[in-house]
Amino acid sequence: MADPAQSPDKTYADSTFVGSRPARPLRILAEYLHPETRFHDLAISDTIVFFGSARFQRREEAEAALDSARREGGDVEGASRRLEMSRYYEDARTLAYRLTEWSKGLEKSRKRFVVCTGGGPGIMEAANRGASEAKGLNVGLGISLPHEPSGNPYSTRQLSFEFHYFFMRKFWFVYLAKALVAFPGGFGTLDEFFEVMTLLQTGKLKKRMPIVLYGSEFWDDALNLSTLVRFGTVDAADLELFHRSDSVDDAFAFITSELSADAIDQPGGRW
Numbered sequence: 001m002a003d004p005a006q007s008p009d010k011t012y013a014d015s016t017f018v019g020s021r022p023a024r025p026l027r028i029l030a031e032y033l034h035p036e037t038r039f040h041d042l043a044i045s046d047t048i049v050f051f052g053s054a055r056f057q058r059r060e061e062a063e064a065a066l067d068s069a070r071r072e073g074g075d076v077e078g079a080s081r082r083l084e085m086s087r088y089y090e091d092a093r094t095l096a097y098r099l100t101e102w103s104k105g106l107e108k109s110r111k112r113f114v115v116c117t118g119g120g121p122g123i124m125e126a127a128n129r130g131a132s133e134a135k136g137l138n139v140g141l142g143i144s145l146p147h148e149p150s151g152n153p154y155s156t157r158q159l160s161f162e163f164h165y166f167f168m169r170k171f172w173f174v175y176l177a178k179a180l181v182a183f184p185g186g187f188g189t190l191d192e193f194f195e196v197m198t199l200l201q202t203g204k205l206k207k208r209m210p211i212v213l214y215g216s217e218f219w220d221d222a223l224n225l226s227t228l229v230r231f232g233t234v235d236a237a238d239l240e241l242f243h244r245s246d247s248v249d250d251a252f253a254f255i256t257s258e259l260s261a262d263a264i265d266q267p268g269g270r271w
Contacts, residue, residue, distance in 0.1 A: 027164065027165075028165060028168060031163055031164065031165055031168040031169075032168060032171070034161065035141075035161055035172050038158055038159060038161075039159075039176065041158075042111065042137060042158060042159065043109070043110040043111050044110075044111050044114055044137070044139070044159070044176065045110045045111060045112050045176075046112060046113060046114070046176050046177070046178040047113065047114050047115070047116035047139060047176045047177050047178065048099055048103075048113050048114070048115055048116065048177070048178065048179045048180070048181070048255065049116045049117070049173050049174075049177045049179070049180045049181070050092060050096065050115065050116070050117045050123060050124065050127035050180075050181050050183065051117075051118070051123070051180065051181070051182045051183065051185060051189045051192045051193060052088065052092060052122060052123025052124065052126075052127075052181075052182065052183030052184060052185045052189055052214075053085075053088075053122045053123055053183065053184055053185040053186055053189060054118075054120045054121045054122040054123070054124065054148060054185075054188075055121075055122050055186075056082075056085050056086060056088055056089045056122040056123055056126070056183075056184075057082055057085075057086050057089060057122075058086060058089050058090070058093075058126070059083070059086045059087075059089065059090055061086075062079070062082045062083040062085075062086040063083060063086075065079045065082060065083075066079040066080060066082075066083050085184070088123060088126075088183050088184055088214070088215060089122065089123065089125075089126040090126070091183075091214070091247075091248050092123045092126035092127045092130065092181075092183055092214075093126040093127065093129050093130035093133075094130060094248045095127075095130065095181065095248045095251055095252060096115045096126070096127040096128070096129070096130030096131045096134075096138075097130035097131065097133055097134045098130075098134075098248065098252050099113065099115060099131075099252065099255065099256070100114075100115055100130065100131040100134035100135075100136035100138070101134045101136075102252075102256055103136065104134070104135075104136055111137055113178060113179070113259060114131075114136065114137055114138060114139060115127050115128065115130070115131035115136065115138040115139070116138065116139035116140075116141065116173070116176070116177070117138070117139070117140055117141070117155070118140070118141055118142065118143065118169075118173075118188075119139075119140025119141050119142030119143075119150065119151055119152060119155055119160060119161070119162075120140075120142060120143075120148060120150065120151070120152060121148075121152055123183045123185065124140070124152065125152040125154060128140055128152055128154035128155040129152075129154040131154075132154040132155075132156070137156045137159060138154070138155055138156050138159065139155065139156070139159040139160075140152065140155030140156075140159065140160040140161065141161055141163065141169050141172055141173060142160065142161060142162040142163065143162065143163050143164075143166065143169050144162055144163070144164055150162050170192065170195060173192065173196075174195075174196060174199065174205065177196075177209060178207070178209065178210075178259060179209060179210045179211070179212075179255050179258065179259060180196060180209060180210075180211045180212070181211075181212045181214055181251060181255070182211070182212065182213050182214065182242075183214045183215060184214075184215045184218040184219070184222070190222075190223075193213075196209070196211065197211075197238075197241060197242070200241050201234070201238055201241065208258075210243065210254065210255055210258035210259065211241060211242040211243065212242065212243050212244075212245050212251050212254060212255065213242050213243070213244050213245070214245050214246070214251060215246065216244050216245075216246050217246075219244065225239055226239070
C-alpha cells in the first residue's frame with residue numbers, strides 16, 4: 001500500500017505551482033472570484049469608496065504625539081502638522097458614519113452604498129471605523145506592500161481582503177462604486193483618483209458617479225487642474241466631473257442628493 005505521506009499534493013494545493021509564473025492567470029482569477037463570492041453572499045449591491053492618505057492619525061493620537069514632542073524636545077513642527085491633518089481622519093470617520101446610517105434605512109433585502117476603503121490605516125481606517133460605529137457592513141480592499149501594514153481592525157471581517165495585484169484591487173474599487181470621496185493623500189490616492197477620472201472622461205465608465213474632492217486647501221495646492229484647461233489638454237467641462245467640499249455636512253448632502261436622484265431606484269451591482 002502506498003504511503004500517504006509520499007502522495008503528491010493536489011495541483012490546486014501545490015503552493016509552488018500556484019505561486020509560479022504559469023499559474024498567474026489562476027491567481028488573477030482568484031482575486032476576482034473571491035471578492036465576488038463574498039459580495040454576493042452578503043448581498044452587497046454597491047459601495048461608496050473612500051480614498052486618502054494612510055499616514056493621517058486620529059486626533060487623540062496626534063495630540064499625544066505633540067505633547068510628547070514638546071516634553072521631550074522632539075519634532076514639534078512635524079507633530080503639529082500631523083495634529084492639523086488629523087481633522088481629515090475625524091471628518092472621514094464622521095462622514096462614513098453618517099452615510100452608513102443613511103444607507104441602512106434604504107432597503108432590507110440588499111445592502112446599498114456600503115462604505116469601501118483600501119483597508120489600511122489613516123483615512124481608510126477612519127472610514128471603516130465610522131461605518132463600523134454605525135453598525136454597518138464595510139469593505140476593506142487591502143494590498144500587500146513591503147513597508148505598510150495591511151488591514152485595520154474596523155473593516156468587516158468577511159469583507160476584508162488582501163490583494164496582490166493593484167489592477168484587481170482597482171477593479172473592485174470601481175465596479176461596485178456609486179460614489180467616491182477623495183481625501184488628501186499621496187501618490188496612491190492621486191493614482192486612484194485619476195484612474196476614475198480617466199474612465200469617466202473617456203466614457204469607459206458609463207454610470208454616473210458623484211465624486212467629492214475633500215479639502216480644498218490641499219487639493220488646490222496639489223492639483224492645479226485649471227492649468228490643464230489653459231493649455232487645452234482637458235476641457236473646462238471635465239473639471240465639473242467632481243465636487244469640491246470642505247465640510248462633512250456639505251459632502252453628505254451632495255452625495256446623498258446625487259444618489260437619491262440617480263441611483264436608489266437603479267439596480268445595484270450585478271446581484
